[in-house]
Amino acid sequence: MNRAADQPEPNPLREGLSARAVPQPCTIVIFGATGDLTHRKLVPALYNLAADGELPLAVEIVGFARRPKTDDEFRSDLEEATRKFSRQSVRDEIWKNFAQSIFYHQSEFEDESGYKALAKRLDEIDKSHGTRGNRLFYFAASPDQFEPILKNLKNAGLNQTCKGSWARVIIEKPFGSDLASARELNSVVRNSFTEEQTYRIDHFLGKETAQNILVLRFANAIFAPLWNTHYIDHVQITAAETLGVEGRAGYYETAGALRDMVQNHLLQLLCLTAMEPPTDLSADSIRDEKVKVVRSLRRWSHNAIATEVVRGQYAKGAINGEPVVGYRQEKNVNPDSQTETFVALRLYIDTWRWAEVPIYMRVGKRLPKSATDISIHFKKAPAVLFNKDSHDLNVLVIRIQPDEGISLRIHAKVPGTSFRIEPVKMDFHYGTSFGKASPEAYERLLLDAMSGDATLFARRDEVEEAWSFIDPIEEAWHAKKNAPELFFYPAGSWGPEAADDLLARDGRSWRRL
Amino acid sequence: MPPVAETYSLGVPVEVSKIDEELKKLWQESESAATRASLVNLAVYSEDAGSLSKNTQLMANITENHACRAIVIEADCDAKENHVEAWISAHCHVSGVGSKQVCSEQISFLLKGGCTDLLPSIVFSHLDSDLPFYLWWQREFREPMDPQLWAWVDRVIYDSQGWEDFRAQMSLLESAEQEANQRIVLCDLNWTRLDSFRFALAQFFDHPASHHNFAKINKLRIDFAPGFRSTAVLFAGWLAAQLSWQSDKTNVPNKFSFASSSGGKIEVELRERLGQPIGEVAMQTSDIEFLVTHAECGDLLEVSRGKPGGKRTPQLMPAEKNDPVSLMSEELMRGGPHHVYLHAVERVRDLL
Numbered sequence: 060m061n062r063a064a065d066q067p068e069p070n071p072l073r074e075g076l077s078a079r080a081v082p083q084p085c086t087i088v089i090f091g092a093t094g095d096l097t098h099r100k101l102v103p104a105l106y107n108l109a110a111d112g113e114l115p116l117a118v119e120i121v122g123f124a125r126r127p128k129t130d131d132e133f134r135s136d137l138e139e140a141t142r143k144f145s146r147q148s149v150r151d152e153i154w155k156n157f158a159q160s161i162f163y164h165q166s167e168f169e170d171e172s173g174y175k176a177l178a179k180r181l182d183e184i185d186k187s188h189g190t191r192g193n194r195l196f197y198f199a200a201s202p203d204q205f206e207p208i209l210k211n212l213k214n215a216g217l218n219q220t221c222k223g224s225w226a227r228v229i230i231e232k233p234f235g236s237d238l239a240s241a242r243e244l245n246s247v248v249r250n251s252f253t254e255e256q257t258y259r260i261d262h263f264l265g266k267e268t269a270q271n272i273l274v275l276r277f278a279n280a281i282f283a284p285l286w287n288t289h290y291i292d293h294v295q296i297t298a299a300e301t302l303g304v305e306g307r308a309g310y311y312e313t314a315g316a317l318r319d320m321v322q323n324h325l326l327q328l329l330c331l332t333a334m335e336p337p338t339d340l341s342a343d344s345i346r347d348e349k350v351k352v353v354r355s356l357r358r359w360s361h362n363a364i365a366t367e368v369v370r371g372q373y374a375k376g377a378i379n380g381e382p383v384v385g386y387r388q389e390k391n392v393n394p395d396s397q398t399e400t401f402v403a404l405r406l407y408i409d410t411w412r413w414a415e416v417p418i419y420m421r422v423g424k425r426l427p428k429s430a431t432d433i434s435i436h437f438k439k440a441p442a443v444l445f446n447k448d449s450h451d452l453n454v455l456v457i458r459i460q461p462d463e464g465i466s467l468r469i470h471a472k473v474p475g476t477s478f479r480i481e482p483v484k485m486d487f488h489y490g491t492s493f494g495k496a497s498p499e500a501y502e503r504l505l506l507d508a509m510s511g512d513a514t515l516f517a518r519r520d521e522v523e524e525a526w527s528f529i530d531p532i533e534e535a536w537h538a539k540k541n542a543p544e545l546f547f548y549p550a551g552s553w554g555p556e557a558a559d560d561l562l563a564r565d566g567r568s569w570r571r572l
Numbered sequence: 573m574p575p576v577a578e579t580y581s582l583g584v585p586v587e588v589s590k591i592d593e594e595l596k597k598l599w600q601e602s603e604s605a606a607t608r609a610s611l612v613n614l615a616v617y618s619e620d621a622g623s624l625s626k627n628t629q630l631m632a633n634i635t636e637n638h639a640c641r642a643i644v645i646e647a648d649c650d651a652k653e654n655h656v657e658a659w660i661s662a663h664c665h666v667s668g669v670g671s672k673q674v675c676s677e678q679i680s681f682l683l684k685g686g687c688t689d690l691l692p693s694i695v696f697s698h699l700d701s702d703l704p705f706y707l708w709w710q711r712e713f714r715e716p717m718d719p720q721l722w723a724w725v726d727r728v729i730y731d732s733q734g735w736e737d738f739r740a741q742m743s744l745l746e747s748a749e750q751e752a753n754q755r756i757v758l759c760d761l762n763w764t765r766l767d768s769f770r771f772a773l774a775q776f777f778d779h780p781a782s783h784h785n786f787a788k789i790n791k792l793r794i795d796f797a798p799g800f801r802s803t804a805v806l807f808a809g810w811l812a813a814q815l816s817w818q819s820d821k822t823n824v825p826n827k828f829s830f831a832s833s834s835g836g837k838i839e840v841e842l843r844e845r846l847g848q849p850i851g852e853v854a855m856q857t858s859d860i861e862f863l864v865t866h867a868e869c870g871d872l873l874e875v876s877r878g879k880p881g882g883k884r885t886p887q888l889m890p891a892e893k894n895d896p897v898s899l900m901s902e903e904l905m906r907g908g909p910h911h912v913y914l915h916a917v918e919r920v921r922d923l924l
Contacts, residue, residue, distance in 0.1 A: 068780045068783065070774060070777045070778050070783075071777075071786075071814040071815060072770070072773060072774035072777055072811075072814050072815075073774050073778070074814060074912050075910070075911065075912035075913075076767070076770060076771055076774055083778065083779055084778075084779065110890070111890065112768075112771060112772075112889040112890045115775060115778055116775050116776070116875065116887050152867070152869055152872060152888060153872070153888055156887060156888045159885075191779065191781070223781070488607070493611075
């Protein structure tokens with residue numbers, strides 16, 4: 060969003076051509092280069108940026124992984140993956156040119172000599188390709204490898220930069236599995252890289268509609284006066300997916316929906332929805348306001364967690380008419396697993412703006428449809444003239460995925476001689492209004508990291524505050540005595556009944572998706 | 573939508589006074605689920621015979637990426653009697669999301685006689701409310717420029733490439749803007765045509781370490797296709813404006829020079845060559861050349877830098893397409909004023 064403070068003098072020939080910060084030449088080193096993320100997301104995103112002319116002239120990619128491979132074999136693997144997963148079709152001539160900038164570096168993550176060789180290779184690339192000593196290290200490896208990678212990068216001097224160049228590190232979630240491990244991870248990162256050099260990626264923040272929340276709130280005068288406890292009845296945030304664990308059982312069994320989705324994605328969306336206006340659009344101003352939201356979340360006692368948080372696990376059922384097995388029957392899942400695949404919460408933000416406005420969140424797997432959205436339910440108009448028998452509220456819906464857009468439900472008179480009032484929906488679809496396809500979240504985020512713009516990345520204190528909110532819930536769930544119940548729901552339903560009860564006792568219900 | 577609305581035909585003939593009514597019917601009679609979308613009023617005006625069907629086809633393509641209320645006007649100003657015919661239609665496309673049909677309405681007019689008087693009333697009555705109004709003017713401007721019309725225009729789109737007298741045309745536009753007391757954004761498709769070359773050349777100077785080269789530039793060569801000299805001159809004007817070069821007097825149309833702020837001389841050579849509107853741009857200092865040229869495959873640019881005549885590894889970038897749909901699509905993606913264009917024009921007004 061904003062040019063970082065250390066950004067260079069503007070290029071006069073750029074005026075009027077591009078509104079965004081222009082990245083500098085650099086080498087991107089991907090740790091875990093043979094993994095899924097690299098093949099499905101990172102390299103296709105970089106290819107799309109290259110095809111759209113968004114990359115600077117010199118951007119080199121070095122894949123770092125254990126398996127022996129030549130540069131050409133690595134390029135060939137990536138070409139196959141990019142042809143499969145790229146947003147736009149791959150053009151041979153562009154790929155050929157792009158592939159020349161891809162290299163493979165084979166080493167064990169723990170092998171110090173591998174990093175020394177990497178340093179030498181990066182210096183050579185700087186000289187031959189003009190990447191000017193700028194390095195972006197992307198951690199696409201499993202989190203247990205972060206520590207040796209960081210330590211070895213430091214030992215090889217790769218966290219240091221010459222004057223005028225930079226080194227940055229992008230870390231994929233999970234950023235720890237609780238507050239203690241997050242702090243430990245942050246401390247390990249800090250031993251090698253400063254906070255300013257660290258970019259914690261949450262791909263939800265790279266989505267167009269997530270970014271549009273700030274625009275909607277702070278570029279439209281009509282919403283600002285209504286965005287508070289006086290006019291908002293409650294807020295709902297839903298992240299539903301039809302998929303089950305899909306081969307991620309190993310990770311999911313140790314994480315669960317609360318850690319996998321709520322701690323990061325959903326709290327980030329909540330922050331954008333609830334934050335105060337920042338003083339400017341710089342990364343830190345925005346993140347200062349976001350962290351205040353998490354800090355202001357009301358904490359619960361052990362007993363309150365049982366009433367404010369519902370956890371569930373899908374049992375066998377059907378999705379789109381196709382029978383599916385229950386979570387405990389999934390491959391590599393413990394048949395007695397207590398892992399939650401669904402969470403619903405009632406939150407409160409104890410600030411002047413949000414006093415006593417309930418925020419209902421739900422996230423789940425094997426729900427009837429895949430959709431992520433935020434809905435703002437406004438208070439009912441006085442039932443003096445109309446609305447005497449109606450309980451419908453004005454609802455503003457921000458759809459994050461799929462079909463990104465915004466809709467507003469208002470009341471209108473049904474044509475006829477009587478005053479019959481029905482809700483109608485005003486709808487804005489990104490896909491309908493703007494023909495241009497939104498870039499993939501990773502494209503935007505990679506470009507931001509190269510440009511030194513950390514606005515859409517999570518800061519250390521945001522992550523730690525989020526864990527400090529999540530930890531008591533996990534502790535209560537795993538307590539030996541009086542642990543809140545794990546409810547089961549049939550796959551293809553909207554979660555356990557207890558989730559409906561969470562709202563029903565307030566006289567509300569989940570929005571129909 | 574009724575089948576007739578999905579072709580490149582002008583659609584359903586309607587009485588001018590009943591256009592709104594008939595548009596409403598068009599949607600009510602729709603057989604399939606379709607969403608009407610509009611972000612802008614886009615009127616296109618031409619005096620060429622047969623332009624209605626040509627522009628309808630252009631609009632069908634433009635609306636694929638830019639939902640709008642299209643108003644297509646063909647004027648026969650020499651007709652003896654005043655007469656207006658109108659048609660309504662819709663351009664429907666399957667959107668990127670699922671299989672939803674997204675449709676843009678089009679109202680077409682054939683104006684005969686009294687063009688200048690009829691145009692504002694025709695346009696004003698059929699604008700989609702609260703949306704900006706872009707007017708694509710496909711011929712040269714001429715007196716009188718009706719201030720009533722120009723007061724409503726947010727952006728006027730034209731292509732200066734075909735203008736016989738650039739200075740006279742700009743002067744008409746500027747006085748219309750003043751008379752209408754309205755800040756109209758001037759959008760020249762001849763300028764849009766330069767986007768990818770400007771973008772490609774700008775890339776060389778993104779790092780501050782390369783900025784010292786600005787002061788050392790001493791030669792600029794631009795190859796242009798026959799009929800595109802003005803495009804090449806605008807490109808030189810852009811560099812002059814952005815790098816604070818002042819124009820030197822010259823008598824040779826395709827060889828002129830600028831003086832840099834440090835007093836250095838920049839020799840400019842424009843060469844006419846068959847091919848793309850702008851075929852190649854080479855900018856030189858005494859020891860380095862920045863080169864942007866069309867790749868063999870046509871819609872890509874090769875960009876490279878190095879010693880003049882030395883071996884280089886070029887990089888590929890997207891190139892601009894020169895057809896009206898691509899140029900319009902590019903122009904419609906933009907917002908805000910075109911200050912850089914106006915500065916470029918100022919630097920080379922005398923050369924155009």
